[in-house]
Amino acid sequence: MTVKADIRREDIELLAPAGDWDCMRAAVANGADAIFFGVEKFNARARANNFKMAELPEIMKFLHRYGVKGFLTFNILVFEDELRDARELVDACIEAGVDAVIVQDLGLVRMIREMSPDFPIHGSTQMTITSPEAVEFTKPFNLERVVLGRENNLKQIKKIGDQAKLPMEVFVHGALCVSYSGQCLTSEVWGGRSANRGECAQACRLPYDLMVDGVQKPMGDIAYLLSPKDLAAIDIMPELIEAGVTSFKIEGRLKSPEYVANVVSKYRRAIDKYFAGDDSRPTTEEVRELQQSFSRGFTHGFLEGTNNKKLVDGTFPKSRGVYLGRVEKILRDSVVCTIEAPLKRGDGLVFDAGDPTKKEEGGRVYDLRLSGVKLEGEAAQGGRIEIVMGRNDVDLTRLHEGDRVWKTSDPALDKRLRATFETDKPYRTFPVAVTVEGREGSPLRTIWTDVSRGTTVIVESEMPLERAEKRPLGREVLEEQLGRLGGTLFELEQLTVSLEGEVIVPKSELNRIRRTAAMELELLREQPPKYTKLAGGGTLGAAAAGFRDKAPVESPKLTALCRTLEQVKAAIGTDVSMIYADFEFIKQFPEAIAVCREAGKPIALATPRIHMPGENGYHRNILNLKPDAVLVRNTGALYYYLKERAEKPGDWHPQLIGDFSLNVSNHKTVELFREVGLDRITPSYDLNIQQMVDMLRLADTSNLEIVIHQHMPMFHTEHCVYCTFLSEGTDYTNCGRPCEEHRASLQDRIGMNHPVRVDEGCRNTVYNAIEQSGAEYLSEFKELGVPSYRVEFLEENADKVLEVIGLYRAALDGRIGGSEVWRKLKATNQLGVTRGQLIR
Incomplete structure (x- = not known):
């Protein structure tokens, strides 16, 4: 190579x-x-x-x-x-x-x-x-x-x-992670533990049943569909x-x-x-x-x-270690197995019957008995052997022929690995080059260079060099004394000797020089890099001071995000100020635009959550459709639209609205996105009510829009459930597009069905089964100057769309209380409505 x-x-x-x-x-x-x-x-x-x-x-x-x-x-x-x-x-x-x-x-x-x-x-x-x-x-x-x-x-x-x-x-x-990093809201939705806050609850490692068109699909021993x-x-x-x-x-x-x-x-x-x-x-x-x-x-x-x-096995969600083989026979105090990897006394095993949700038998190997295999010391390298387990560890009556056997621990390997760092010796050494100079009557001068760093120290003897009567100082002695660097970070790589005449200095002085030089070079290695610090930089509040006293919003706007044409047609008959079209395929956009144009209703088209190399054609198609606005969901797409705006200043350009997936969670982020060119900004779903209010108090809220009703998009993933489990294919090129014929959902352990939807890039979003509402905080948000509020639909029919928009319009106008909104929705939806990310 x-x-x-x-x-x-x-x-x-x-x-x-x-x-x-x-x-x-x-x-x-x-x-x-x-x-x-x-x-x-x-x-x-x-x-x-x-x-x-x-x-x-x-x-x-x-x-x-x-x-x-x-x-x-x-x-x-x-x-x-x-x-x-x-x-x-x-x-x-x-x-x-x-x-x-x-x-x-x-x-x-x-x-x-x-x-x-x-x-x-x-x-x-x-x-x-x-x-x-x-x-x-x-x-x-x-x-x-x-x-x-x-x-x-x-x-x-x-x-x-x-x-x-x-x-x-x-x-x-x-x-x-099965979800794109920074785009997983599952832990937040289900347990108030945000992955964006380092508290991932690993919901992807849980078992799910696959529901296809409302019917459970038999999956055998595959239960961990997202692990x-x-x-x-x-x-x-x-x-x-x-x-x-x-x-x-x-x-x-x-x-x-x-x-x-x-x-x-x-x-x-x-x-x-x-x-x-x-x-x-x-x-x-x-x-x-x-x-x-x-x-x-x-x-x-x-x-x-x-x-x-190849991405998901589906049969277990946790570490297994090394696969050994399958149980072939169960004896009175042992199991017979043909093993595929080395095994020793003291190694840990687990017996896998195919259902990791149940207690699994496992423990330490007590003994290995020859069964047609030559044992080397205490280890079996392969072949058919009897494995004897401790009686207190494994209940052999719970094992089955055919159970998979995994080696879960190897104490000898762990001991070898610990020895690499549990040592008194330096973990690494570095070469030094030493130059020695001097003459009779002057101190011995040594110049030490840390070769890898290029740093140099000079250490002189504390006494002058004297004339040598017998054994003058030479390369051999200097190499021996100055090279005794064991226990330090250094090893002598090069020695240059430039002594005038036959001179001598005590070996104890050479040893002191060596110790001093090593210590000083080590101190130089430890010196921190120097960075520029701006006086008063990063102060808080000053830039936002002008936004603290906000005028309450008297006539707030309501917008609706629709995922079907039926929803769009229902929403245009209401007083929503804008329709967002968030369809699975871009070919569905033109009809939505035509419907909105005929009704005189502004429409925004949503980008995918993810932007990969070579996907700018999608955004070019959006611009060609000339929507009133674009709901921008990632910084790659945002850069594309901002570049178009900058390079063609005289042309028509849509408004740019930043969605929740840009993860705006403080006033500094609001300022940044406003300055780069967003016309409207949606705060992150990670904010609870107190965190939202804290941000609104310091941010310029005049161009913010808060999502107050939605099915939370939990996982957003490149892993396609439709392709993996509803087709023989491996990716979008050969899967046969089952997503166009079927609707899949993941049923959790308590029976909730979480819809799985695809986008133009064949990425999946798993939505929470339960709608979420922040309606009871509307008056607080209006007082803080937030002018626009969004409701988002997923599978709702036209009647449901009208009901939801009507309730939120009434709440925004002050005709009903916010809590009445989610209570009424709860009454019409047996799954109920949580208040989700806006819980105090």
């Missing part, structure tokens, strides 16, 4: 997770180039141990000592009352020399740039950056790097890199490097230090092999060891393109 000439080893980064100090040490010891970690709050792994803000200086000194970068995860939405704490944390990061913050919230990006023009920011995968246009949108904010969506494939990654020319970070190993396998791209690292990826990210801040040590070491070797010209792929044993640390089964995810059949 030939390494491409334009790819440099020093430009490639292996980025490892650290949920605590042991994980951080494990990552450094096993070859990570950079670490990402979180502190107490403001990160997307609220359940991890995390670090304390006060530890930032110590963390960065430790990492920089070993030449490793440290990135702080700030990858959640920030609410209004948290901005001051967020500013304090950013300030602490700047002072401690954190190498970058990984940010989701564009309002936070704005605040950081007000504080420092050069403090590095990485755009988190929660920004849903999946196209060159989305990268271009970030460039005015001087982001150093973007983390692409896990749904981008190799061709798209290369296209984004070639067009946008910004360093790209890509996930290569670990758990996959993806785990990403493992170790065997396609060369392709990723040549696609232009510069940072390879390992997921796992909730994982063990042994997991970190294992995965980091394997990917370190894969990267190093590429640059050594070695094109061999990982061995079977390496893959097994990766599976042992954590695996729901491995997949390339979407990196090689969409293959819905």
Whole structure:
């Protein structure tokens, strides 16, 4: 294999997770180039141990000592009352020399740039950056790097890199989210735990029944319809490097230090092999060891393109480890199994009968009995053996012939992995070049250069050199004494000796010089980078002071989002000020526009939630239809429309309305989107009533629109339920389009049916079965100057559309109370209506 000439080893980064100090040490010891970690709050792994803000200086000194970068995860939405704490944390990061913050919230990006023009920011995968246009949108904010969506494939990654020319970070190993990051609202809807706040409840890992046209589809042992396998791209690292990826990210801040040590070491070797010209792929044993640390089964995810059949197994939702085989026979105190992987006494097993919702039998291997297989020591490498389990661990009467057997733990592997970081020795050493100068009567002068950093210290002897009577100071003695760097970060690589005459200095003085030089070089490695800090930057309230005293809205507007032509035809007969058409296929838009034009009703067309490379034709078609407005759902699409507006200033252009999926959750984000050119802005669904009010008090509300009634769009995913379970195909090219003939929904454990809809890009949205209403807060919002309110429909017929619009119109006019709205809707809908994201 030939390494491409334009790819440099020093430009490639292996980025490892650290949920605590042991994980951080494990990552450094096993070859990570950079670490990402979180502190107490403001990160997307609220359940991890995390670090304390006060530890930032110590963390960065430790990492920089070993030449490793440290990135702080700030990858959640920030609410209004948290901005001051967020500013304090950013300030602490700047002072401690954190190498970058990984940010989701564009309002936070704005605040950081007000504080420092050069403090590095990485755009988190929660920004849903999946196209060159989305990268271009970030460039005015001087982001150093973007983390692409896990749904981008190799061709798209290369296209984004070639067009946008910004360093790209890509996930290569670990758990996959079935939903686009930053676009999952399931935990928020069902449990008040927002994925955009680091509190994901993993609803994708739950069992669901597939309902097709209202009838349950028999699925056998497949129940986990939304639970993806785990990403493992170790065997396609060369392709990723040549696609232009510069940072390879390992997921796992909730994982063990042994997991970190294992995965980091394997990917370190894969990267190093590429640059050594070695094109061999990982061995079977390496893959097994990766599976042992954590695996729901491995997949390339979407990196090689969409293959819905390979993404989800469907039979279990949790880590299984290494597959061994199936139970062939059950004896009095053992089971007989033909195993496919090594097994030892002390390893942990689980017996899988095909229903992980029930208690599974498992425990430690007590003994292995020969059954036509040669045992090597205590290990069986393969073949037919008897596995003896501890009687207190496994009830053999609950096992069945045919049960799958998985090796869930390997204590010997864990011990080997722990040894890499549970050591008193330095995790890494670095070469030093030393020059020695001097003459009789002057101090010995030593110049020490840390080769990898280029930093230099000079250490002189505390006494002058004397004439040597017997054994003058020479290269051999100097090499021996100055090279005794064991226990330090350094090793002597080069020694230059320039002594005049035959001179001598005590060996104790050479030892002191060596210790002093090593200590000073280490201190230089620990020095934090210096960033520009702007006086008073990032202050809160001043910019928004003019918006605090707001005039109440006397005549609020009501808009309606429709997903069928029947709904559009019903809504145009009401006093809604605008119709939003959010249809599954763009071919359905012209008829909706014609209906609205005939009725004299303004219409907005909705973009898809996601924007991939090569999808600008969709937006060109929208412009050709000349709607009054476009409901923009991602920054890639927004960049496209803003670019059109800028390049053709004399032409007609639609209004641009930013939807909830832009994740506006504080007044800084409102300001940012207003300044880039949005005409109207929809706040995030993550805000509860107090957080919404806090934002409205500081933001300019004159162009805001709040969604007050909808079926919450929970999962938004590239994984197509229709293709996977209703066709023989693998993607949209060969699935036969069952979505055009059938309606699917996912039935949860309590019997709720959650509709699954597709969009033009064949992505699925799973909607909550229960409508949500914020009607009782309308008077509060009107007092705060919000002029426009939206109701959204999903499957409602014309009569229901008229009823819902009528109730909200009456509430906005003050003819009925807001609580009466959702109570009446509850009375006509047996599933009831929650107040969803607007619960206090």
